Amino acid sequence: MVSFPATSPKLPLVTPFEDQIDHPLAKLPITVLQINLGRKCNLACTHCHVEAGPKRTEEMLAAVCDQLIEIIQRFPQITTVDLTGGAPEMNYGFRPLVEAGRAAGKTVIVRTNLTIFFEPGYGDLPEYFARHGLQVVASLPCYLEKNVNQQRGTGVYNASVQALQWLNQLGYGEDPALQLDLVYNPAVPHSADFALTPNQAGLEQDYKAYLQTHFGIVFNHLYTITNLPIGRVKQHLVAQDLYWPYLKFLESHHNGATVANLMCRSQLSVDYLGNLYDCDFNQMEGVPARLVNGKPVTVADLLAANSLDVLEWVQTRLYCYGCTAGSGSSCGGALI
Numbered sequence: 618m619v620s621f622p623a624t625s626p627k628l629p630l631v632t633p634f635e636d637q638i639d640h641p642l643a644k645l646p647i648t649v650l651q652i653n654l655g656r657k658c659n660l661a662c663t664h665c666h667v668e669a670g671p672k673r674t675e676e677m678l679a680a681v682c683d684q685l686i687e688i689i690q691r692f693p694q695i696t697t698v699d700l701t702g703g704a705p706e707m708n709y710g711f712r713p714l715v716e717a718g719r720a721a722g723k724t725v726i727v728r729t730n731l732t733i734f735f736e737p738g739y740g741d742l743p744e745y746f747a748r749h750g751l752q753v754v755a756s757l758p759c760y761l762e763k764n765v766n767q768q769r770g771t772g773v774y775n776a777s778v779q780a781l782q783w784l785n786q787l788g789y790g791e792d793p794a795l796q797l798d799l800v801y802n803p804a805v806p807h808s809a810d811f812a813l814t815p816n817q818a819g820l821e822q823d824y825k826a827y828l829q830t831h832f833g834i835v836f837n838h839l840y841t842i843t844n845l846p847i848g849r850v851k852q853h854l855v856a857q858d859l860y861w862p863y864l865k866f867l868e869s870h871h872n873g874a875t876v877a878n879l880m881c882r883s884q885l886s887v888d889y890l891g892n893l894y895d896c897d898f899n900q901m902e903g904v905p906a907r908l909v910n911g912k913p914v915t916v917a918d919l920l921a922a923n924s925l926d927v928l929e930w931v932q933t934r935l936y937c938y939g940c941t942a943g944s945g946s947s948c949g950g951a952l953i
């Protein structure tokens with residue numbers, strides 16, 4: 618079975634992801650609620666699967682925010698509320714969801730781009746994060762300036778360094794209650810000479826040594842995340858005729874041992890309109906979570922059912938190879 622027109626004989630054959638796993642992929646009890654608050658962001662990074670940016674206007678509806686707060690309060694099985702975007706801090710609902718999550722005793726993760734701290738009106742964020750004991754997961758796609766600025770824009774590296782120093786001054790990275798983690802994204806491929814993400818533990822040591830030596834920065838963990846061929850990455854790959862070769866590369870490194878730990882199995886991903894997905898990647902690709910009868914699901918449906926475990930299976934696609942290649946990839950880094 619081929620996944621592209623037979624009129625493209627030079628393209629590599631990519632095996633459907635479903636043929637490589639125990640299909641359909643079973644959902645597990647839900648423990649993580651990941652909320653994408655909207656597309657607004659002060660940056661517009663080349664690898665952004667959300668295609669976020671300063672001109673995007675989509676953000677959380679007030680009614681959906683209220684429903685999510687009810688979900689957080691009603692279901693003790695949720696251990697983690699994971700806030701993402703865009704820049705989650707710029708979108709409606711950020712602070713109410715943080716405060717509801719912490720009041721209910723959940724771990725609350727904020728996925729921050731760090732540079733938001735220096736935008737007008739957001740200068741209190743580091744103190745706010747510390748006051749509420751948020752787990753900060755911060756993008757820093759390399760420890761070297763040139764690579765970060767290429768991927769995220771001029772000046773982003775210096776702003777990120779200052780932001781990390783600010784978080785350290787507040788106790789992040791040292792106080793066990795103030796966890797600070799960094800995220801590594803590889804550069805978007807420019808040739809067919811693809812590479813898997815480096816070994817997470819080894820790269821973490823490199824980051825720690827460089828950032829400590831040059832800037833006195835400390836942090837807890839580094840998460841390596843593979844670029845999935847969706848969003849801006851897909852546009853870039855298609856433009857360079859690298860889309861199918863990249864998928865084939867990911868497939869050729871498929872590692873069945875990662876499947877048990879895929880994040881989509883135990884999380885719900887919610888968009889700013891209250892629609893449910895198995896993960897943020899499916900959300901951005903418009904692939905909703907579905908009941909066994911094929912119906913998509915909303916946050917309101919969960920409240921009506923009084924259950925978070927209404928989904929039997931994960932909706933998988935070819936880009937899922939990005940999560941199972943090598944050591945695997947997820948919002949929490951490598952899977953094995």
Ligand code: SF4
Pocket residue numbers: 658659660661662664665666667668669670702703704730756
């Ligand atoms: S990758 Fe993150 S910081 Fe960059 S544009 Fe996307 S949401 Fe914003």
Ligand code: SF4
Pocket residue numbers: 879880881882895896897898899931932933934936937938940
């Ligand atoms: S993209 Fe990754 S997290 Fe999302 S459904 Fe596929 S395997 Fe799961």
